[in-house]
Amino acid sequence: MSCRDIIEFLMDYENRELPIAQRLLFEIHLRLCPQCRDYLDSYRKTVRLGQAAAAEDEPTMPEDLVRAILASREGIVPLPRS
Amino acid sequence: MLALDHREVKMARMTTFAPTLAPDEVRFVAELQEGRAEAFEHLVRGYGGRMLAVARRLLHHEEDAQDAVQEAFVNAFRSIGTFDGRSQIGTWLHRIVVNAALMKLRRKARKPERSIEELLPTWLPDGHREAPGPAWAESGESMLARRETRELVRQSIEQLPETYRTVLVLRDIEELDTEETARLLEVTSAVVKTRLHRARQALRTLLDPHFGGAS
Numbered sequence: 001m002s003c004r005d006i007i008e009f010l011m012d013y014e015n016r017e018l019p020i021a022q023r024l025l026f027e028i029h030l031r032l033c034p035q036c037r038d039y040l041d042s043y044r045k046t047v048r049l050g051q052a053a054a055a056e057d058e059p060t061m062p063e064d065l066v067r068a069i070l071a072s073r074e075g076i077v078p079l080p081r082s
Numbered sequence: 083m084l085a086l087d088h089r090e091v092k093m094a095r096m097t098t099f100a101p102t103l104a105p106d107e108v109r110f111v112a113e114l115q116e117g118r119a120e121a122f123e124h125l126v127r128g129y130g131g132r133m134l135a136v137a138r139r140l141l142h143h144e145e146d147a148q149d150a151v152q153e154a155f156v157n158a159f160r161s162i163g164t165f166d167g168r169s170q171i172g173t174w175l176h177r178i179v180v181n182a183a184l185m186k187l188r189r190k191a192r193k194p195e196r197s198i199e200e201l202l203p204t205w206l207p208d209g210h211r212e213a214p215g216p217a218w219a220e221s222g223e224s225m226l227a228r229r230e231t232r233e234l235v236r237q238s239i240e241q242l243p244e245t246y247r248t249v250l251v252l253r254d255i256e257e258l259d260t261e262e263t264a265r266l267l268e269v270t271s272a273v274v275k276t277r278l279h280r281a282r283q284a285l286r287t288l289l290d291p292h293f294g295g296a297s
Contacts, residue, residue: 002209002210003211011275011279011282035210038216039214041217042286042290042294043282045293046282047282049222049289050235050239050254050255052235053239058131058132058135059134059135059138062148065134065152069151069152069155070122070123072155076160078159078161078162078163
């Protein structure tokens with residue numbers, strides 16, 4: 001298994017979707033290849049950073065937007081209740 | 083026999099059918115379905131901020147994000163009668179605004195953007211990565227503690243080509259599953275998985291100059 005294979009199948013490895021034999025080969029390569037271990041570490045951190053970056057403070061709705069939305073309700077015919 | 087009016091029957095049915103709804107939420111939904119103006123205002127002010135955050139993540143421009151939120155609320159007002167309480171109101175609105183934002187994306191003319199290939203690892207003939215660079219020594223927690231990190235990551239996500247950014251946002255940030263994402267984007271699950279992996283690799287490339295070797 002090459003470094004290129006490792007990176008190509010990294011997500012499948014993380015999701016535990018690799019067949020057992022392939023997973024074993026994957027883990028052997030990781031033990032022997034510090035560059036791939038570093039890449040896996042940075043990939044995991046990237047996923048976490050992406051998720052956390054979105055956990056921002058909830059923005060305040062601009063008041064004119066609130067009013068526009070409430071005004072737009074005027075002409076709406078609701079669908080019949082189920 | 084105790085006579086129940088229509089509202090009480092609806093509330094009772096909703097509580098039984100949807101134990102996820104708290105009693106006050108059941109009452110709130112009933113008021114919305116009765117068309118009470120103050121309930122709608124509470125809905126917009128209570129959930130609008132979160133919906134705007136979602137729309138901003140999917141759409142580049144503030145005007146487009148606000149349009150999508152307005153469209154989402156119009157859809158919510160129209161279909162409140164069909165809300166059956168199987169999910170929380172927030173979850174229901176989240177789905178509506180994601181749909182509205184994606185519809186907006188589809189209607190917009192696509193601008194030329196950078197190729198994802200520029201942001202993926204490159205390879206030597208022997209299968210090793212070209213220019214691997216130093217490891218990211220700093221811990222994730224330490225990185226996240228800094229406000230500038232979160233801003234850097236947000237800006238980097240913005241730089242991703244739209245096709246890939248959309249999948250990354252839907253899967254990793256909005257936490258939709260692969261099948262739901264595929265359905266919304268009208269592609270296969272395999273395509274979603276490929277795009278997500280490439281988006282993550284590309285994001286890593288954009289962040290690497292800032293974290294590679296840092297401790």
